[in-house]
Amino acid sequence: MLAAQRQSRIAEIVQTDGAVSVTALVEQFGVSDMTIRRDLDALAAQGALVKVHGGAVRAETRRTEEPGFEAKSGQMEAEKAAIAQEAAQLVRPGTSVALSAGTTTWALARLLREVEDLTVVTNSTRISDVFQAEPRADRTVILTGGVRTPSDALVGPLAAASLRSLHVDLAFLGAHGVSVPEGFTTPNYLEAETNQALLATGQRRILLTDHSKWGVLGISTFAELTEVDMVILDDALPAEAADALRDHIDEVRLVSPRTARAAG
Structure with missing residues (x-):
């Protein structure tokens, strides 16, 4: 799988689940921990997600939004x-x-x-x-x-x-x-x-x-x-x-x- 395809899939996972760990992504894609961290860095730079300790979470753009x-x-x-x-x-x-x-x-x-x-x-x-x-x-x-x-x-x-x-x-x-x-x-x-x-x-x-x-x-x-x-x-x-x-x-x-x- 190409890096772009893997990153696209990672972005979809985070958008759907709200959060994902580096460990889970390593197991799912069969690549190294360092490769996944580079993918997360690239996606974070695009605003597709937010990196946190040990993984990533969905990017929130409306911090004052309050659903009923x-x-x-x-x-x-x-x-x-x-x-x-x-x-x-x-x-x-x-x-x-x-x-x-x-x-x-x-x-x-x-x-x-x-x-x-x-x-x-x-x-x-x-x-x-x-x-x-x-x-x-x-x-x-x-x-x-x-x-x-x-x-x-x-x-x-x-x-x-x-x-x-x-x-x-x-x-x-x-x-x-x-x-x-x-x-x-x-x-x-x-x-x-x-x-x-x-x-x-x-x-x-x-x-x-x-x-x-x-x-x-x-x-x-x-x-x-x-x-x-x-x-x-x-x-x-x-x-x-x-x-x-x-x-x-x-x-x-x-x-x-x-x-x-x-x-x-």
């Missing part, structure tokens, strides 16, 4: 279900949790409806609606104020101010993007401030994000990798990316969507 909730909820559904199920195992009766806006945290909220004596702090109208639809006398839901975003998050100074005096056992946040060294990012700078405040409420801080977010860069960082205690992702994340995360985060959990049941 409905558009995001139809993406990576099995992966989000698996991540949410893993996260739900951390929540026990009598726990207080913070849930940021997002479709993965929304999937988690649906799994927490049966937890006894639960206190929920959220800036998501969608998550608040999940609990409101099935009220319980032993549950408290605190919804922040703020300006509503396309993803139905309440953000801005009012939302951040309402969170600063609160303390919860577990803070679960989603992310638009995750990378080294930019950390966890969002396409909305007002949401970054609110996410920082949400994260600060948690005694234990956990990020929930699927593999397609790896290498994506939003306009604003809301947390460095070292600021979280755990990240839960699906196992399609390249091994080199998982290793890079483990260099900065104490616990990295990879879950399989193949073993996840649909969230009820």
Whole structure:
């Protein structure tokens, strides 16, 4: 195979999967590690992808683009279900949790409806609606104020101010993007401030994000990798990316969507 043909195929793989490792490309094309790295250099120079530690990710050209909730909820559904199920195992009766806006945290909220004596702090109208639809006398839901975003998050100074005096056992946040060294990012700078405040409420801080977010860069960082205690992702994340995360985060959990049941 000619170099141009191989590079074209690599670009297609990255565009389709969102990320790929050098190791996987070496195995697929039967060429050396150095050859693949030269291919990635050439494709990165063309803007076809972005090189990261151990591989490459899809090039993102619109760092402030924020899809609506409905558009995001139809993406990576099995992966989000698996991540949410893993996260739900951390929540026990009598726990207080913070849930940021997002479709993965929304999937988690649906799994927490049966937890006894639960206190929920959220800036998501969608998550608040999940609990409101099935009220319980032993549950408290605190919804922040703020300006509503396309993803139905309440953000801005009012939302951040309402969170600063609160303390919860577990803070679960989603992310638009995750990378080294930019950390966890969002396409909305007002949401970054609110996410920082949400994260600060948690005694234990956990990020929930699927593999397609790896290498994506939003306009604003809301947390460095070292600021979280755990990240839960699906196992399609390249091994080199998982290793890079483990260099900065104490616990990295990879879950399989193949073993996840649909969230009820």
